[in-house]
Amino acid sequence: MTKPRAELYGAPPMLLVHGGAGVIRRDMDADAERGVRAALAEALRRGHESAAAGGSALDAVTAAVVALEDAPYFNAGHGAVFTHDGINELDAAIMDGATLRAGAVAGVRRVRNPVLLARAVMEHSPHVMLAGEGAEGFAREQDIALVDPDYFRTGRRWRELQAARRQANRNEHVDHFGTVGAVALDARGRLAAATSTGGMTDKRWGRIGDSPVIGAGTYANAACAMSGTGWGEFYLRTAAAHAVCMRVAAMRQAVGEAAEAVINEEIPALGGSGGAIVLGADGALAMPFNTDGMFRGRIGNDGEPHVAIWPDEHI
Ligand code: ASP
Numbered sequence: 001m002t003k004p005r006a007e008l009y010g011a012p013p014m015l016l017v018h019g020g021a022g023v024i025r026r027d028m029d030a031d032a033e034r035g036v037r038a039a040l041a042e043a044l045r046r047g048h049e050s051a052a053a054g055g056s057a058l059d060a061v062t063a064a065v066v067a068l069e070d071a072p073y074f075n076a077g078h079g080a081v082f083t084h085d086g087i088n089e090l091d092a093a094i095m096d097g098a099t100l101r102a103g104a105v106a107g108v109r110r111v112r113n114p115v116l117l118a119r120a121v122m123e124h125s126p127h128v129m130l131a132g133e134g135a136e137g138f139a140r141e142q143d144i145a146l147v148d149p150d151y152f153r154t155g156r157r158w159r160e161l162q163a164a165r166r167q168a169n170r171n172e173h174v175d176h177f178g179t180v181g182a183v184a185l186d187a188r189g190r191l192a193a194a195t196s197t198g199g200m201t202d203k204r205w206g207r208i209g210d211s212p213v214i215g216a217g218t219y220a221n222a223a224c225a226m227s228g229t230g231w232g233e234f235y236l237r238t239a240a241a242h243a244v245c246m247r248v249a250a251m252r253q254a255v256g257e258a259a260e261a262v263i264n265e266e267i268p269a270l271g272g273s274g275g276a277i278v279l280g281a282d283g284a285l286a287m288p289f290n291t292d293g294m295f296r297g298r299i300g301n302d303g304e305p306h307v308a309i310w311p312d313e314h315i
Contacts, residue, residue, distance in 0.1 A: 012185040012301065013051035014283055015060050017043050019074040019295030020178035021229045021275035023309060036073045037307050040297040043067035044305035047182060052303065057192035057225075058096050058119070060184035065092075065115040065194045068180035072154055074295070075178030077113060080152045080198025082161040083207075088152040088198055091212035092118040093129075097191030097220030097281075104129040104212040110136055112145040115196045118212070120144060128214065132206075152198070164202040177291070179211055181227025183220070183279040191225040191281060193218050193241070200232065210235035215242035223249035223281050226259070229294070230274010234267045244278055255279070259286040287315075 019040055028036075047064030055063075069077025080088045092114035093104035103122025106129065111117050120142045121130050130138055139146060179197035186192075195218040197211040209232025210217035217228040219241030226241040235241070240262050247258035259278045267274065268290055275289025277296060287296050289311075297307035298315055306315040 012187055012189070012283060013048065013060065014279065014285070014298070014300050015044060015047040015051065015064060015182060015184040016277040016279055016285055016287065016298045017047070017064050017068065017180070017182045017296065018227060018229055018275065018277045018287070019068055019180050021289045021294040022177040022273070022291040023293040023295065025292060025310075028309075032073070033309065036295055036309065039068065039071035039073055040295060040307040041305040043071070043182070044297050044299040044307070047184060048299045048303055051184065051186055055186070057184040057186040057190045058094065060186065061094065061182040061192045061194040062115060062119055064182040065180055065196050066113050069113050069115060069196050073178070074180045075198045076180040076196040078152055079154050079157065081157050081178070081201040083199075084202050084204040086161065088149060089203075090114045090152070090196070090198055091208060092194070092196035093212040093214060093218040094118045094122060094194040095192065095214060095218055095220040095225075096122070097193070097222055097225050100221065102128050102214045104214060104218075105135045106131040106208045106212045107206060108132065108135050108139070109149050110146045111139050112147045112151065115194050117142070117144050118194070129212065157201070160201050168202055177229045177231070177274060179217070179229040181218070181229065181277060183225040183227055183277050185279055185281065185283060189281060191220045191222070191279060193220040193225040193227050195227040209233070210240065215239045217241060219245050221245050221249050224255065224258070224278060226276050226278045228263075228274060228276040230267065231272040234270050234272025235274065237270065238262060238266050240267065240276070244276070248280060255284040256286040259288045263288040264290050
């Protein structure tokens with residue numbers, strides 16, 4: 001369990017990313033660990049470049065999440081987990097804290113970068129959330145890249161599905177999450193959050209998790225932005241991201257205290273697990289998790305990426 005942390009890292013722009021909570025030390029060989037660290041650093045650099053070029057917090061989280069969706073290590077885009085029926089169904093959301101505008105997609109099967117479609121929903125449709133075939137029809141209209149569903153497939157995720165099916169027969173739950181997300185604060189003090197996922201391995205019946213649900217896995221307001229990763233049902237039941245940000249905005253709690261209360265107390269008390277990245281408008285940040293590890297990173301205005309996986313790593 002990590003200690004509550006809310007630290008000030010100076011002036012914006014600032015960007016945090018995660019690539020999921022729940023990594024298990026014995027499942028990570030040295031090659032995989034190097035690949036994950038490099039992919040997190042690259043996502044941080046891409047987000048930072050967009051901020052340094054005058055982009056908004058929204059641009060920074062979009063660029064970072066696209067990079068993580070394209071990397072094979074995480075459960076989003078290429079490398080997403082499989083449903084019970086052996087297909088990939090992707091969810092994503094984005095939110096602008098300054099205006100409370102938001103966009104989300106759920107259950108899409110052919111959209112290469114679901115976060116780009118979520119952003120198009122926010123910017124070019126009168127709606128907040130689109131699902132399934134309708135969402136893909138909108139992607140076509142918006143010239144968002146569609147790919148053959150095989151693009152998302154990796155051998156590792158396929159083997160995980162087989163293992164999950166065996167575990168489901170024994171009624172075991174695996175807390176192994178690889179959702180990706182980013183939160184950013186830009187030079188004008190605006191916050192944004194974005195999350196993208198394949199959901200949970202072996203999910204059934206069109207299951208939608210917390211990631212694309214505004215207020216559950218993703219939320220931003222003027223005071224706080226959060227992207228979560230974990231057992232989505234519990235993030236939905238606690239409206240986790242909204243709960244954290246309302247503690248900060250309305251109850252004036254410190255970011256670290258608010259994140260700790262929801263992620264490391266409320267959710268585990270119900271039987272859930274996971275983590276989150278949270279950023280305040282004052283530059284305070286928290287990255288709580290209650291799993292073995294969490295892929296995470298931050299980059300500040302010096303442009304130097306810092307990444308971590310294990311609980312004893314301080315970034
Ligand atoms: N929160 C995601 C979901 O439940 C899973 C994850 O974090 O990897 O869909």
